[in-house]
Amino acid sequence: MKKTMILKDIVAALPLALPQLKYVDKDWGQLDKDNPAVGFPCALIDITDVDYTDLSAGWQLASGTFTVKVANQRTNSSSAHAPSTAKNNSYTTLELCDAVHLALNGFNGLHTPSEYAPLVRRGFYKQENGLKYECYAITYKTQWKEPPAAQTKMAIGGVGVDVEFSPHTGQQ
Numbered sequence: 500m501k502k503t504m505i506l507k508d509i510v511a512a513l514p515l516a517l518p519q520l521k522y523v524d525k526d527w528g529q530l531d532k533d534n535p536a537v538g539f540p541c542a543l544i545d546i547t548d549v550d551y552t553d554l555s556a557g558w559q560l561a562s563g564t565f566t567v568k569v570a571n572q573r574t575n576s577s578s579a580h581a582p583s584t585a586k587n588n589s590y591t592t593l594e595l596c597d598a599v600h601l602a603l604n605g606f607n608g609l610h611t612p613s614e615y616a617p618l619v620r621r622g623f624y625k626q627e628n629g630l631k632y633e634c635y636a637i638t639y640k641t642q643w644k645e646p647p648a649a650q651t652k653m654a655i656g657g658v659g660v661d662v663e664f665s666p667h668t669g670q671q
Contacts, residue, residue, distance in 0.1 A: 516602035557647030615643035
């Protein structure tokens with residue numbers, strides 16, 4: 500459905516807009532490892548929640564939150580006594596967050612016409628992770644319409660699946 504499309508669109512768009520990112524992928528916990536299998540700086544994207552509102556004829560309006568984590572290795576000091584080059588480099592991760600925002604705020608996909616509303620930033624926070632790397636998370640909201648489940652045909656792992664549901668018996 501659209502959740503997968505939106506994730507794929509963001510993962511495809513970020514390296515085009517920000518070639519300085521060494522790794523862009525869906526977040527499956529890469530940064531939770533002792534030695535993260537990513538290149539730094541990186542961006543990891545995932546969907547964190549979706550709320551649904553019923554419309555007419557079984558349609559639903561989905562409102563989803565997508566989180567983009569921007570992480571980089573800590574290699575420079577921002578201390579007042581550090582050399583100016585080191586101090587300037589210590590703000591790279593925050594500058595990347597600003598660049599991610601410029602690329603994604605208002606982004607509504609790689610498809611014409613778009614199948615979801617433009618992304619709108621809703622939050623920004625630091626991810627605490629010890630001393631390994633610096634990481635910030637930016638959250639974006641978007642909306643899209645979902646058709647009735649009885650009318651949905653989807654592919655799982657590249658295989659088409661038809662799901663028929665009887666609203667009277669509740670059986671598939």
